[in-house]
Amino acid sequence: MTAHDNRVPVTAHDNRVPVTAHDNRVPVTAHDGRVPVTARDGRVPAAGGPGPAAGRAGRVDGADGAATLTGIGVGPGDPELLTLRAARLLAEADVVFVPVLDRLAAAGDAPPGRAEATVAAHVAPDRLRRLPFALDDRGGVTARRERAWDEAARTVADAVDAGARAVVFATIGDPNVYSTFGYLAHGVRALRPAVEVRTVPGITAMQDLAARSGVPLCEGREPLTLLPATAGLALFADALAGPGTVVAYKGWRRHAELVAELRRQGRLADAVLGRGLGLPGERIGPVTDPADDLPYLSTLLVPARRDRRGGKL
Numbered sequence: 001m002t003a004h005d006n007r008v009p010v011t012a013h014d015n016r017v018p019v020t021a022h023d024n025r026v027p028v029t030a031h032d033g034r035v036p037v038t039a040r041d042g043r044v045p046a047a048g049g050p051g052p053a054a055g056r057a058g059r060v061d062g063a064d065g066a067a068t069l070t071g072i073g074v075g076p077g078d079p080e081l082l083t084l085r086a087a088r089l090l091a092e093a094d095v096v097f098v099p100v101l102d103r104l105a106a107a108g109d110a111p112p113g114r115a116e117a118t119v120a121a122h123v124a125p126d127r128l129r130r131l132p133f134a135l136d137d138r139g140g141v142t143a144r145r146e147r148a149w150d151e152a153a154r155t156v157a158d159a160v161d162a163g164a165r166a167v168v169f170a171t172i173g174d175p176n177v178y179s180t181f182g183y184l185a186h187g188v189r190a191l192r193p194a195v196e197v198r199t200v201p202g203i204t205a206m207q208d209l210a211a212r213s214g215v216p217l218c219e220g221r222e223p224l225t226l227l228p229a230t231a232g233l234a235l236f237a238d239a240l241a242g243p244g245t246v247v248a249y250k251g252w253r254r255h256a257e258l259v260a261e262l263r264r265q266g267r268l269a270d271a272v273l274g275r276g277l278g279l280p281g282e283r284i285g286p287v288t289d290p291a292d293d294l295p296y297l298s299t300l301l302v303p304a305r306r307d308r309r310g311g312k313l
């Protein structure tokens with residue numbers, strides 16, 4: 001339905017200044033190497049300080065020189081969908097950790113994960129470090145998962161003990177939406193309570209799919225339901241029966257069940273599937289084949305039923 005060449009150019013609030021370079025990298029333009037953060041009123045904050053709305057989250061250092069651990073959302077895949085704050089904090093970090101599948105890391109031949117590939121343009125290789133996680137474990141809180149969380153937290157604590165002050169963990173989408181970051185932060189807080197934990201929001205796959213397919217997520221009094229297909233079909237069916245938009249993550253292995261439910265509730269024709277958003281081979285379009293072999297990075301969007309403009313106001 002849509003392709004890379006249909007992307008809307010990204011422009012600043014006043015619509016004047018394009019913020020992307022030809023090579024898709026967010027340029028670091030200020031004299032001090034910081035990407036200027038522009039306030040909603042169009043003012044650029046004084047050099048050295050965070051924007052009026054930035055608060056402490058806009059700073060790379062913690063209070064009184066405390067170390068910080070910042071979970072940075074890097075968007076679903078397209079490096080253009082990185083916020084200016086994310087780009088700046090990545091550039092300023094002492095060390096940037098990225099998740100990698102533990103099995104592949106152990107074998108020593110892990111290809112870069114999605115977060116790593118997205119931030120590669122912003123981080124020198126000597127500041128980039130991989131943290132193994134049991135990303136494909138489906139058994140709940142398994143020993144393998146706990147071991148990886150604990151080891152990852154210890155690795156971050158070691159980096160802090162070795163002098164790192166600005167520690168970053170890059171994660172796909174948003175760090176507060178189904179992200180490993182919460183489990184890592186839990187472990188680091190337990191080991192080093194003085195470390196200040198923060199997050200920088202990222203664009204979710206849900207938002208990217210809505211933008212790319214031209215579907216408003218919610219209007220008027222409509223609710224919006226984001227759910228993991230792994231939580232079971234009943235949750236999906238209940239949400240579909242409601243008045244709002246439904247977005248299903250993690251549906252790749254349950255696609256046939258989801259499609260059957262869409263058909264049962266007469267919602268199949270409107271549903272949109274986004275595979276590998278922002279990645280090579282990306283596909284966005286209607287749901288056609290229930291037997292589709294989907295990649296893990298697939299998102300299903302079922303728009304609310306809308307019969308006229310503003311009908312839900």
Ligand SMILES: C[S@@+](CC[C@H](N)C(=O)[O-])C[C@H]1O[C@@H](n2cnc3c(N)ncnc32)[C@H](O)[C@@H]1O
Pocket residue numbers: 076077171172173174175177178179203204205206248249250251274275276277278279296297298299300
């Ligand atoms: C563990 S969740 C991570 C969600 C992420 N933190 C966010 O804010 O979007 C993984 C699920 O997010 C969705 N997802 C993330 N990136 C995607 C992409 N590039 N294309 C399609 N779906 C994606 C998929 O449904 C995938 O199964």
